[in-house]
Amino acid sequence: MKTAVSRTYSANDYRTKESDLTARVRALESILLEKKLVSSDVIEKLISSYENDIGPMLGAKVVAKAWSDPAFKKRLLENATAACRELNIGGREGDNMVALENTPTLHNVIVCTLCSCYPWAVLGLPPNWYKSPQYRSKIVIEPRKTLREDFGVNIGPEKKIQVWDSSAEIRYLVIPERPEGTEEMSEAQLASLVTRESMIGVGVVNPKKSKTKAGRRK
Amino acid sequence: MRSSKYKVQDSRQEVKQLISNMDGHAALPRKNGELVFQSPWESNTFGMAIALHKNGLYDWEDFRNLLIQKINEWQSKPTANRREWNYYERWISSLEELLVKKGIITRKELAQRTFEFETGLRDEGHHSH
Numbered sequence: 001m002k003t004a005v006s007r008t009y010s011a012n013d014y015r016t017k018e019s020d021l022t023a024r025v026r027a028l029e030s031i032l033l034e035k036k037l038v039s040s041d042v043i044e045k046l047i048s049s050y051e052n053d054i055g056p057m058l059g060a061k062v063v064a065k066a067w068s069d070p071a072f073k074k075r076l077l078e079n080a081t082a083a084c085r086e087l088n089i090g091g092r093e094g095d096n097m098v099a100l101e102n103t104p105t106l107h108n109v110i111v112c113t114l115c116s117c118y119p120w121a122v123l124g125l126p127p128n129w130y131k132s133p134q135y136r137s138k139i140v141i142e143p144r145k146t147l148r149e150d151f152g153v154n155i156g157p158e159k160k161i162q163v164w165d166s167s168a169e170i171r172y173l174v175i176p177e178r179p180e181g182t183e184e185m186s187e188a189q190l191a192s193l194v195t196r197e198s199m200i201g202v203g204v205v206n207p208k209k210s211k212t213k214a215g216r217r218k
Numbered sequence: 219m220r221s222s223k224y225k226v227q228d229s230r231q232e233v234k235q236l237i238s239n240m241d242g243h244a245a246l247p248r249k250n251g252e253l254v255f256q257s258p259w260e261s262n263t264f265g266m267a268i269a270l271h272k273n274g275l276y277d278w279e280d281f282r283n284l285l286i287q288k289i290n291e292w293q294s295k296p297t298a299n300r301r302e303w304n305y306y307e308r309w310i311s312s313l314e315e316l317l318v319k320k321g322i323i324t325r326k327e328l329a330q331r332t333f334e335f336e337t338g339l340r341d342e343g344h345h346s347h
Contacts, residue, residue: 017301017304018257018259019336020336021257021259021304021307021310022257022258022259022335023332023335023336024259024310024314024332025259025262025263025266025310026259026262026335027328027331027332027334027335028266028310028313028314028317028323028328028331029262029266030331030335030340031323031327031328031331032266032270032323035322035323037270037273037275037322038266038269038270038273039269042265042269042272042273043262043265043266043269044265046233046264046265046268046269047255047261047262047264047265120258125255125258125261
């Protein structure tokens with residue numbers, strides 16, 4: 001991630017600047033969309049053609065470490081922001097991150113019902129479907145059905161599903177269950193199994209790296 | 219508007235060409251050879267600037283020259299009078315200025331809309347176009 005830079009400004013200045021620029025860019029984008037000079041589809045495609053997977057890789061690293069190091073996992077669940085910082089991950093909107101652990105009886109899913117708040121410091125830019133109005137409403141109303149029908153993920157009846165609504169203040173990251181048969185794996189090997197979808201909660205981690213991507217919607 | 223027919227690979231090639239002659243201070247930030255964006259607004263700015271050019275609103279050279287000019291302006295300001303360096307902030311400034319110059323948008327509507335976003339008068343309709 002970012003290497004430490006000398007800071008001659010306070011965290012507050014930083015936040016102000018980021019939010020100024022966010023508003024400014026959104027304003028321009030909204031005017032251009034309104035005038036139909038550009039479509040958000042094309043913008044997204046241009047970005048995604050360039051966005052490498054640095055984002056999700058960071059999240060995968062966090063998950064793999066949590067699986068391998070119980071003390072780290074404990075710190076992560078207590079204060080995800082601080083724990084991620086140990087790995088040099090975070091800053092900016094990585095502030096106030098909360099890690100949610102999936103267990104044999106609980107499955108966590110994240111959404112942002114208002115817009116598209118996303119733990120992008122660890123997962124990169126949000127996928128298109130995450131921002132779609134369909135996902136944002138459906139996952140809240142019928143999580144089990146949405147996971148099954150739209151993501152091909154069957155969550156057994158023994159598991160409670162908890163949907164978490166992200167906001168600008170709190171961003172969630174799901175720590176998926178560690179698959180069986182991975183006891184001998186190194187952290188790096190484990191990280192390669194962890195998908196972006198599993199950290200949003202719309203996928204599960206398979207013991208073998210699969211080429212097929214979950215979470216494809218039309 | 220061309221949209222769904224777009225092939226990601228093609229656009230990657232095209233973009234590569236566009237940015238290939240941006241170097242020195244105008245060069246895009248990279249990590250391991252790949253472009254990096256620190257925030258969503260940065261990648262959106264990048265996406266908009268290229269999309270608008272592709273849609274024929276301006277020549278890439280015009281954008282690039284303005285960008286170089288903006289970068290130079292920042293550099294020639296005394297340290298006390300400038301915010302810390304952010305590459306894509308120069309992009310958004312250049313993009314706004316170019317669109318205003320071309321008469322595509324006005325400063326006034328830009329200011330008004332920015333105010334609406336800042337104050338929450340206009341909220342997240344943005345993604346559900």
